[in-house]
Amino acid sequence: MAEENAFDKSVDQTKLRILSAAAKLFDGQGYNGTSVRQIAQEANVNVALISYHFQGKQGVLEVLITSYFDTFFRLLAEQEEGESTLSAFERLVRNVSLYTVFQRDHASTTRLIQRELSVESILAREVMTLYSQRWKHIFASVIEDGIAAGEFAPVSVDAVLLAMSSLLIYPYLNPQSVREVYYLEPLSDEFCEWLIDSTTQLLRVLLLPDAR
Amino acid sequence: MAEENAFDKSVDQTKLRILSAAAKLFDGQGYNGTSVRQIAQEANVNVALISYHFQGKQGVLEVLITSYFDTFFRLLAEQEEGESTLSAFERLVRNVSLYTVFQRDHASTTRLIQRELSVESILAREVMTLYSQRWKHIFASVIEDGIAAGEFAPVSVDAVLLAMSSLLIYPYLNPQSVREVYYLEPLSDEFCEWLIDSTTQLLRVLLLPDAR
DNA sequence: GTCTATATGGGGATAGAC
DNA sequence: GTCTATCCCCATATAGAC
Numbered sequence: 001m002a003e004e005n006a007f008d009k010s011v012d013q014t015k016l017r018i019l020s021a022a023a024k025l026f027d028g029q030g031y032n033g034t035s036v037r038q039i040a041q042e043a044n045v046n047v048a049l050i051s052y053h054f055q056g057k058q059g060v061l062e063v064l065i066t067s068y069f070d071t072f073f074r075l076l077a078e079q080e081e082g083e084s085t086l087s088a089f090e091r092l093v094r095n096v097s098l099y100t101v102f103q104r105d106h107a108s109t110t111r112l113i114q115r116e117l118s119v120e121s122i123l124a125r126e127v128m129t130l131y132s133q134r135w136k137h138i139f140a141s142v143i144e145d146g147i148a149a150g151e152f153a154p155v156s157v158d159a160v161l162l163a164m165s166s167l168l169i170y171p172y173l174n175p176q177s178v179r180e181v182y183y184l185e186p187l188s189d190e191f192c193e194w195l196i197d198s199t200t201q202l203l204r205v206l207l208l209p210d211a212r
Numbered sequence: 213m214a215e216e217n218a219f220d221k222s223v224d225q226t227k228l229r230i231l232s233a234a235a236k237l238f239d240g241q242g243y244n245g246t247s248v249r250q251i252a253q254e255a256n257v258n259v260a261l262i263s264y265h266f267q268g269k270q271g272v273l274e275v276l277i278t279s280y281f282d283t284f285f286r287l288l289a290e291q292e293e294g295e296s297t298l299s300a301f302e303r304l305v306r307n308v309s310l311y312t313v314f315q316r317d318h319a320s321t322t323r324l325i326q327r328e329l330s331v332e333s334i335l336a337r338e339v340m341t342l343y344s345q346r347w348k349h350i351f352a353s354v355i356e357d358g359i360a361a362g363e364f365a366p367v368s369v370d371a372v373l374l375a376m377s378s379l380l381i382y383p384y385l386n387p388q389s390v391r392e393v394y395y396l397e398p399l400s401d402e403f404c405e406w407l408i409d410s411t412t413q414l415l416r417v418l419l420l421p422d423a424r
Numbered sequence: 425g426t427c428t429a430t431a432t433g434g435g436g437a438t439a440g441a442c
Numbered sequence: 443g444t445c446t447a448t449c450c451c452c453a454t455a456t457a458g459a460c
Binding site: 257258259264 | 443444445446
């Protein structure tokens with residue numbers, strides 16, 4: 001299990017420095033607004049090392065995207081173990097909570113991914129769409145289970161999920177507005193709790209229209 | 213006399229062609245991902261005319277932003293005339309409906325503005341933040357009126373508005389995901405109706421927790 | 425694995441002719 | 443108001459020395 005160990009001293013030090021610098025800069029300035037020179041400077045490494053380790057700027061973006069989603073799916077799988085005894089609604093809320101906190105803990109990558117996802121010309125868009133579909137499928141399964149068990153009303157799963165993702169994602173896509181316009185701090189614990197709570201309320205209304 | 217006349221035949225033809233081409237390209241590729249040469253080609257005008265008419269690429273973006281918001285605020289002001297007899301909730305829903313349809317009718321500009329708003333290094337960001345605050349203030353006033361009149365629960369206006377904007381904006385920021393992941397068409401009438409309806413339901417839950 | 429130096433192309437903007 | 447030609451800067455990527 002050590003063969004794909006990503007912590008092999010100096011090499012990975014450099015790779016990690018590049019990834020971390022790139023995440024920060026892509027986050028703040030956008031992918032196209034960031035140059036490899038900036039990344040190299042921010043990471044305190046030589047420019048050529050970016051091409052050497054990641055085959056260019058796009059390679060850096062792709063690694064950021066894949067490790068972001070892979071980490072999330074791993075965490076989710078861990079949480080889902082032995083969750084089968086819970087109700088569909090409880091499982092849904094647990095997944096929402098995990099995702100919210102995950103976004104908070106990976107705020108830079110979250111913002112840059114969600115932003116670049118809305119750019120059509122980005123080459124990594126297909127990768128992202130694939131992950132988005134996998135993301136959706138996970139949440140959709142829980143809702144479909146709930147509908148099949150009669151726990152949820154027979155709603156449009158797609159519509160519910162879109163509303164849910166809007167609530168969850170937008171604040172982390174545009175934290176600047178959250179701070180400067182709404183005077184809330186998206187990185188705070190209170191904000192996460194509020195966001196989870198609001199989303200739960202919406203889901204309750206949409207999925208359990210009779211129960212109140 | 214004609215010093216400020218913006219409808220001067222050929223000049224305005226050119227300016228409009230540039231604006232329209234820029235909106236399309238900024239929308240699809242992002243501001244930084246679009247070159248003035250591309251804009252000129254798409255608009256079928258000479259590259260130099262962009263600098264001549266708009267003092268550069270950034271000037272084009274600024275005009276797009278200001279006319280977008282100015283148009284929306286004008287439409288909103290027209291609608292709000294003689295609305296004072298309505299309840300706060302009804303006024304809120306009317307404003308939500310107007311904004312949703314406006315976003316749909318100006319989908320390219322909506323997406324590009326909302327995306328660039330999340331980029332810190334964009335020079336036009338201060339302009340956008342200013343408009344965002346004005347936008348928020350309009351919706352906030354209605355909610356505050358409702359609270360003062362005892363129609364709404366004494367909620368956190370900021371929190372409610374953030375949830376509302378998340379629902380309204382996200383689908384127009386990322387219409388690709390809406391189409392490819394959720395199989396919904398954000399430009400359709402049915403989608404607008406659904407979005408207005410979902411938002412109304414959320415607002416009802418948050419603002420009128422007792423009434424049902 | 426890291427660095428220097430360079431190749432090659434494209435970016436935005438403008439001077440000056442028409 | 444429009445176009446041509448050009449300026450200058452910066453982008454990414456790589457070849458080759460260490």
